[in-house]
Amino acid sequence: MQNRTRKLLTIVTEAALEGTLVRDLDQLTAHGYTITDARGGGTHGVRDAGWDASSNIRIEVVCDTETAEAIAAYVQEHYFDNYAMILFVSDVDVLRPEKF
Amino acid sequence: MQNRTRKLLTIVTEAALEGTLVRDLDQLTAHGYTITDARGGGTHGVRDAGWDASSNIRIEVVCDTETAEAIAAYVQEHYFDNYAMILFVSDVDVLRPEKF
Amino acid sequence: MQNRTRKLLTIVTEAALEGTLVRDLDQLTAHGYTITDARGGGTHGVRDAGWDASSNIRIEVVCDTETAEAIAAYVQEHYFDNYAMILFVSDVDVLRPEKF
Amino acid sequence: MIDPVILFFLLGAIAGLLRSELRLPAAIYEFVSIVLLLAIGLKGGIELAKQPFGSLLPQMLAVVALGFFLALVAFPVLRYLGRFKRADAASIAAHYGSVSVGTYAVAVAYLGSRQIAFEEHMPLLLVMLEVPAILVGIVLARGLSRETRWGSIAHEVFLGKSIVLLLGGLLIGWASGPEGLSSIEPLFFDLFKGILAIFLLEMGLLTATQVGTLRRYGPFLVAFGIGMPLFSALVGTGLGWALGLSIGGTVILATLAASASYIAVPAAMRISVPEANPTLSLAAALGITFPFNVLVGIPIYHALAVWAHAFAKG
């Protein structure tokens, strides 16, 4: 049987980054992604989604461990310093593991 | 003490399936579900939520292992071939485990 | 190396509680939170987000184990009896663990 | 003939009952409410400018008293006749002591299409009537305990969406006067009834979702949802007459008294009296009283006002 465990990587960050991040994910060979609109608060203050400039997005990527690490490293290097952003990773069981 | 670990099953799929899936979940004895609007991309291309036809939803169900397996099996059989869809499962600790 | 495992606590509840909960989280020393709009169903019936009174929110907090337990205990004591609400906790790996 | 905006309500209700897929985005419902609240406020504000404030004070105080009174009457009925829990009885009483802006707008449309004039400062009374019952409800549920955080309750109540927009509209209308507002008339006044139609379409859809609850909680809620507005309308008619309002003004005041809140009060109760079951009050206010008022109540209150004025004269 195939190994059905994969990583679920979640990024919460500024909505302004959506286009850039989607392009990045593609280049880092993620096979897919899911985005929901979000608001929140953290070290960069309250982001209440009242308008574009204060809106967050929540991006999820299901992928294998290497891809998750590659994405985490890339994002940490390019965006952590200048953007409101958090990233976390957990284990998930998937159906059709070849998809991810 | 009661076992407080349950499964969190997440489905990301086309918004058109919402009504059908909610009825299915009910029949498969899920005790509840949570839905958020989403967009994304995968093997069925980019789904940017510009209008109904390209909108995704993200459904979460907290349930016991058997129910999670039953849902996964049902969904795999009925929808995987014809719909943009992914499904993954993880472990969560819950309060009030009797609820799920 | 620092321990990079943290707790991801998720609450799904009525939108009316948003302001109150955000204040609570702050007092319980959570360093941040993320909110998405949601709908769903459970023991309190279907909440279809047709208007304010039937809208849900989904709050996520990444934090250490003690904070997660404190939040869970507080929420259980203050809101479980009177509000449509579920809460679950899982393990996540984070970057920059000092943030949480 | 039946007003088309009422037909929009029926369309929504029927679509909802048939489980149609029709749905108005929440953002649109929000927008439509905001425009209605502002428009009602602006309209009232224009008229405020024309009369000395002092002459309105008695009416304002009377209406505040009305709000207290209606909630205090509704409570024992619910508690002892309806056998509701204390918190539930208090919460429902608060809903019925307060007002529904949507019902007010339908009454305005009703009078408008019959060309019946009314005192244009009614939006001011609408604002006055919104708050007292909320306070009554909270006190009835919790007692006058020291722990109640009145500061944050007052904040919640007075800075809720509907009061801010109504009062804001009143002040802007008052400061600008009719010529000042002429440039924003096309949106707030010319579109008023069209926007009300969209609003009532959504209200119909919302009303339809209450049917399940009503089935479960049975006949008392239905009876209360019809009997209470009839009683309140009687009181409102009497007060309108006593205050010397015109027939149109009396109809409006009776309608305000008869209407039950489903925006400001539910939000306030959810936070301040969380142990009250919100399903009960919404099912009554939205599932029974709103359609009752809109479909048959307002014409009844009109007849009542005509009768009261005729009776008074001779």
Place this chain on the structure above:
Amino acid sequence: MIDPVILFFLLGAIAGLLRSELRLPAAIYEFVSIVLLLAIGLKGGIELAKQPFGSLLPQMLAVVALGFFLALVAFPVLRYLGRFKRADAASIAAHYGSVSVGTYAVAVAYLGSRQIAFEEHMPLLLVMLEVPAILVGIVLARGLSRETRWGSIAHEVFLGKSIVLLLGGLLIGWASGPEGLSSIEPLFFDLFKGILAIFLLEMGLLTATQVGTLRRYGPFLVAFGIGMPLFSALVGTGLGWALGLSIGGTVILATLAASASYIAVPAAMRISVPEANPTLSLAAALGITFPFNVLVGIPIYHALAVWAHAFAKG
């Protein structure tokens, strides 16, 4: 001269093709569609009141037959010439047998700015033409098997957003008549073309997203997306002439026939014929046929109607 609403469509399409960041919130697109559907229904309803229902029945039946016919003609072309899978051919055929309300609205605007009158009960025919092709599509894809849940399909089809709003508007317009509706005219009639402009801006953006699919699925889809509406318009023109419609009415009927659904049918097919690839039908209906009809089709159908009427006379 080209109608400005068409220019809004082009603006959206160009912005989309250039990958501009311009985007209309989904809630707004929804709202704008709702207002258009209601407005079209209301307009038609006003006229319905003026004519005996019996006189419309033949037209209604003829249009239902037209819907069946167009879907049945399209299917073999797609299946054998286009070599599509059975489900795909059936689904695309359903799209082309049904109608596009957006295209209808553009035709109305086209005639309006040329002051060409047309039978105002056309929205009724629009509703009639929406459904038959959906049923044909489902039967073609699945056969007449016992397992098909016709009950839930009928629910899905007849209680979809567009039919509820069109029919609801028709009934409200019919019950209220022109004077009854005058109070909601500013929203539904005066703003009609402005709202249509916003709608077409979004349609342009949506059209632009179909280009990728078209590139992949190649020339047959493009040819079908142009050839089929031309054929349907011919049939529609003939039928309009046979039913004794005016020139304007004939243009509308031809446009309805030529238009391909992208709201009601996709939703129904997704649930009832899930094995059909929705990308194909949307690329054809939205990426080819909608812009074709809106930009060059309608003037062609106009010429056709003029020619048919001239030919008939002499």
Place this chain on the structure above:
Amino acid sequence: MIDPVILFFLLGAIAGLLRSELRLPAAIYEFVSIVLLLAIGLKGGIELAKQPFGSLLPQMLAVVALGFFLALVAFPVLRYLGRFKRADAASIAAHYGSVSVGTYAVAVAYLGSRQIAFEEHMPLLLVMLEVPAILVGIVLARGLSRETRWGSIAHEVFLGKSIVLLLGGLLIGWASGPEGLSSIEPLFFDLFKGILAIFLLEMGLLTATQVGTLRRYGPFLVAFGIGMPLFSALVGTGLGWALGLSIGGTVILATLAASASYIAVPAAMRISVPEANPTLSLAAALGITFPFNVLVGIPIYHALAVWAHAFAKG
């Protein structure tokens, strides 16, 4: 007398400062912005058709130069007087060299209610003034390094929402002319001030959220947020006079110069100069300069224009 749309701004600001629950859905804010941008473009486009393009070229070039100039003046002030980091100074300078469409709309409303005419092609200058400062900001922050991806920056800047809608509106208005647009007038022109009122209500709410930042970053930002627009307005008045604009046109150009962007520039800076803190520029542009211009700036620039023209004459 104070324009009611300004009162809507104050209502929003006060509600926000009092932490009211009033909130406009993001989708509505987006919609309202889209309609305003299109309406401004359309209005300008109609006038463009009336004049030879050649005669506008000098004004367009002058305004581009103005954009470069203002950003280049602001930068050293911020960097050396304000002691901001290079990226922050560059980003804030870009905001102040560019324009705010909301402020423009308020100036138009101001002149309109005083019946002061102005050159109607101003929206064209508005578009011209939007871009140059963004380029200056990027170059100031990053230098003219080879690595800067100018292609994608140009895409970002020229295909942003506001430029596409303004330019699109200009072209549609130019192609259609006044009669062509008459059918969409009710939405884009008649409702303009009502929609502007809703927009300013939300701007008030947004402005109120900036107070926290201002408190933290202290007096220099406040001083700059008032001093810079005054200086820019002087330059704008001078240029307007030199270009031979009317008094109204001079007021508009001064207001454009004085206004600071809070839509196009923040989005561009966030991607192209990510190391700049967006809180700083928004607090200044939205928390100080927008209310300053709207409440007291525009009347000052009006007085300035009158004075300049009187002085020039004799």
